[in-house]
Amino acid sequence: MVGTFTVVARDTESSARAAELITAHGTVRTPAFMPVGTAGSVKGLAPWELVQLGPEMVLANTYHLLLRPGVEVIESLGGLHAFMGWPGPILTDSGGFQVYSLAARRRYDDDGVTFRSHLDGAELRLSPEGCVEAQRRLGVDVAMALDVCPPLPSPPGELERAVALTSAWARRCRAALPAGGSTLLFGIVQGGLDVELRRRAVEELLPLGFDGYALGGFSVGEEQPALWEGVAAAAPLLPADRPRYLMGVGTPADLVHGVACGVDLFDCVIPTRNARNGLLHTSCGPRVVKHARWRTAGEPPDPQCDCPTCRSCSMAYLRHLYLARDAAAVVLATVHNLHFYLALMRRLRWAIINGRFLQLRRELPWARADG
Amino acid sequence: MVGTFTVVARDTESSARAAELITAHGTVRTPAFMPVGTAGSVKGLAPWELVQLGPEMVLANTYHLLLRPGVEVIESLGGLHAFMGWPGPILTDSGGFQVYSLAARRRYDDDGVTFRSHLDGAELRLSPEGCVEAQRRLGVDVAMALDVCPPLPSPPGELERAVALTSAWARRCRAALPAGGSTLLFGIVQGGLDVELRRRAVEELLPLGFDGYALGGFSVGEEQPALWEGVAAAAPLLPADRPRYLMGVGTPADLVHGVACGVDLFDCVIPTRNARNGLLHTSCGPRVVKHARWRTAGEPPDPQCDCPTCRSCSMAYLRHLYLARDAAAVVLATVHNLHFYLALMRRLRWAIINGRFLQLRRELPWARADG
Numbered sequence: 001m002v003g004t005f006t007v008v009a010r011d012t013e014s015s016a017r018a019a020e021l022i023t024a025h026g027t028v029r030t031p032a033f034m035p036v037g038t039a040g041s042v043k044g045l046a047p048w049e050l051v052q053l054g055p056e057m058v059l060a061n062t063y064h065l066l067l068r069p070g071v072e073v074i075e076s077l078g079g080l081h082a083f084m085g086w087p088g089p090i091l092t093d094s095g096g097f098q099v100y101s102l103a104a105r106r107r108y109d110d111d112g113v114t115f116r117s118h119l120d121g122a123e124l125r126l127s128p129e130g131c132v133e134a135q136r137r138l139g140v141d142v143a144m145a146l147d148v149c150p151p152l153p154s155p156p157g158e159l160e161r162a163v164a165l166t167s168a169w170a171r172r173c174r175a176a177l178p179a180g181g182s183t184l185l186f187g188i189v190q191g192g193l194d195v196e197l198r199r200r201a202v203e204e205l206l207p208l209g210f211d212g213y214a215l216g217g218f219s220v221g222e223e224q225p226a227l228w229e230g231v232a233a234a235a236p237l238l239p240a241d242r243p244r245y246l247m248g249v250g251t252p253a254d255l256v257h258g259v260a261c262g263v264d265l266f267d268c269v270i271p272t273r274n275a276r277n278g279l280l281h282t283s284c285g286p287r288v289v290k291h292a293r294w295r296t297a298g299e300p301p302d303p304q305c306d307c308p309t310c311r312s313c314s315m316a317y318l319r320h321l322y323l324a325r326d327a328a329a330v331v332l333a334t335v336h337n338l339h340f341y342l343a344l345m346r347r348l349r350w351a352i353i354n355g356r357f358l359q360l361r362r363e364l365p366w367a368r369a370d371g
Numbered sequence: 372m373v374g375t376f377t378v379v380a381r382d383t384e385s386s387a388r389a390a391e392l393i394t395a396h397g398t399v400r401t402p403a404f405m406p407v408g409t410a411g412s413v414k415g416l417a418p419w420e421l422v423q424l425g426p427e428m429v430l431a432n433t434y435h436l437l438l439r440p441g442v443e444v445i446e447s448l449g450g451l452h453a454f455m456g457w458p459g460p461i462l463t464d465s466g467g468f469q470v471y472s473l474a475a476r477r478r479y480d481d482d483g484v485t486f487r488s489h490l491d492g493a494e495l496r497l498s499p500e501g502c503v504e505a506q507r508r509l510g511v512d513v514a515m516a517l518d519v520c521p522p523l524p525s526p527p528g529e530l531e532r533a534v535a536l537t538s539a540w541a542r543r544c545r546a547a548l549p550a551g552g553s554t555l556l557f558g559i560v561q562g563g564l565d566v567e568l569r570r571r572a573v574e575e576l577l578p579l580g581f582d583g584y585a586l587g588g589f590s591v592g593e594e595q596p597a598l599w600e601g602v603a604a605a606a607p608l609l610p611a612d613r614p615r616y617l618m619g620v621g622t623p624a625d626l627v628h629g630v631a632c633g634v635d636l637f638d639c640v641i642p643t644r645n646a647r648n649g650l651l652h653t654s655c656g657p658r659v660v661k662h663a664r665w666r667t668a669g670e671p672p673d674p675q676c677d678c679p680t681c682r683s684c685s686m687a688y689l690r691h692l693y694l695a696r697d698a699a700a701v702v703l704a705t706v707h708n709l710h711f712y713l714a715l716m717r718r719l720r721w722a723i724i725n726g727r728f729l730q731l732r733r734e735l736p737w738a739r740a741d742g
Contacts, residue, residue: 316440
């Protein structure tokens with residue numbers, strides 16, 4: 001049944017768990033990383049490339065799709081799945097984060113937020129009801145409640161106001177999209193690095209009965225130690241019987257840490273954005289493609305990787321394509337980085353189910369904190 | 372045996388023919404269009420995309436590869452096939468055209484041409500022997516002799532000098548790469564729109580015994596009627612028992628005309644360059660992707676096409692990706708345009724073999740001259 005969440009295995013030495021979430025477009029096996037398909041595409045990937053990579057769920061951004069091409073266009077074309085040629089589960093961010101990070105001249109009030117498009121300056125408005133309605137019309141599997149997402153550091157008062165408004169909007173979002181339909185709705189917990197504030201936020205959301213709970217407001221300016229500590233403190237506040245989603249995080253090491261804290265879902269632009277900028281994530285750590293050391297390197301980008309990129313080209317060739325500014329470089333690096341992230345999550349899930357999570361963590365040298 | 376060229380069918384109402392050329396990396400079934408992989412990649416395509424498209428032969432540019440990454444780098448990595456992850460036949464242009472069209476401060480002498488790189492201004496030199504040696508070291512299947520390729524219109528004296536130098540260089544190229552090895556060598560016929568000059572060029576090349584003969588110096592500034600007339604006059608001058616290659620041409624209609632004139636091989640940047648600029652070649656004629664008429668168009672780019680792009684996305688989605696400047700747009704359009712060109716050539720070959728070439732030409736409304 002859509003919305004059913006089943007924990008299939010628990011690690012005994014950490015809070016890590018393997019689970020399944022049933023959505024209208026398939027079952028999401030967690031822990032899972034969602035590639036970011038901002039405007040209805042994972043940048044650089046043709047639809048068939050994404051399908052071949054086989055992510056459990058893909059994220060798209062309500063904010064970007066509202067601006068271009070518009071919800072009505074996507075709806076008229078049969079919804080977001082048909083539009084982007086992705087048949088599996090889709091989760092959309094509510095736009096709360098983008099309004100804070102991209103849009104200009106934000107004005108928050110009890111009923112929503114007014115802002116200007118970062119594309120053309122047009123004035124737009126998101127209300128809790130409008131935001132949820134847009135996601136429902138897009139036909140996504142998981143909608144996110146509208147939130148206020150302040151950066152870190154922010155004054156305590158601003159974090160408190162963000163939580164208060166997010167809670168008030170959460171109630172209205174839930175009312176606009178009642179439980180039991182085919183679109184699941186996740187609530188978002190704000191509160192920055194203040195554990196008591198996060199606890200209060202969770203307490204305000206719990207009675208609303210969301211299908212899942214997300215930690216927002218991380219990776220918004222804090223250093224990695226603060227992020228890791230914050231996640232370790234906040235994740236246990238979320239109910240254990242619903243999916244936990246850590247929004248916008250992070251590096252491969254951040255994911256391993258998050259999984260150990262009991263997080264089920266992640267999304268982040270790091271693998272795709274880094275790919276466009278020529279940074280590869282590999283089993284040997286990060287590699288800068290343009291580095292002169294790769295000029296005559298016949299080895300694949302990651303000797304331990306079996307992705308299509310590593311099976312078909314050398315570091316020297318990939319470097320050559322970057323220097324030639326060939327769009328194929330973006331494709332190749334994006335495929336590799338996403339494969340690395342997705343393969344990592346599959347390994348973590350396998351390890352949890354087989355009681356080897358701690359052992360796997362020890363085998364990943366880069367999985368320790370950067371600091 | 373490498374170099375064997377067999378005509379398998381002839382059209383009775385035109386000079387069109389279907390043939391096979393055996394190369395060290397496979398048999399090229401003609402008429403065939405070679406996608407342009409300028410610097411060792413068909414721009415925007417991952418190696419596996421190119422393999423899936425299945426061209427008979429791919430073209431790369433000696434000029435670009437000399438400049439970057441350098442012949443010694445590719446040689447050290449096992450040759451151009453291994454470098455670019457393309458296991459099939461490769462033909463390299465000699466660089467004659469690029470020296471004329473891209474490089475700065477050209478100085479021709481009897482022994483070669485000195486010029487400055489369009490990338491960094493470095494002074495470089497191509498001699499007939501050096502050019503052939505570079506192609507041999509790249510490990511390509513078909514090398515082209517070094518030529519002088521003046522634009523049109525050019526003064527008669529310049530065209531004559533181009534032919535004289537091209538003939539002299541052709542002799543030195545053939546001497547540097549004798550027949551019988553695994554690298555085939557094609558001679559290039561220049562002469563602009565002057566049929567007598569072209570005839571003289573052919574007479575000078577024939578005794579050298581090239582593995583194939585190319586018409587250079589077309590699509591270098593002349594209008595389509597002059598191109599068509601020139602090709603119709605020049606193609607019959609080439610020996611019938613060797614492959615005929617029309618360099619740098621052209622539109623789908625140009626290809627159909629060329630095939631009717633007895634040309635076997637073509638290459639052109641049109642399908643790939645147009646793809647990057649958002650122009651699609653379709654069975655309904657050219658389509659400009661960004662046009663507002665496609666804003667809500669659920670139809671595929673070409674309703675009669677079964678390429679991966681047309682099977683996975685709508686015109687509205689492709690337009691959206693162009694407006695969002697997503698590299699996936701380039702991938703999708705490049706795959707479609709190349710598929711269109713390659714499918715056209717397969718259809719033409721099939722029609723020639725089955726005695727239906729004239730009928731097929733009549734069925735392609737866009738195959739008439741543009742003018």
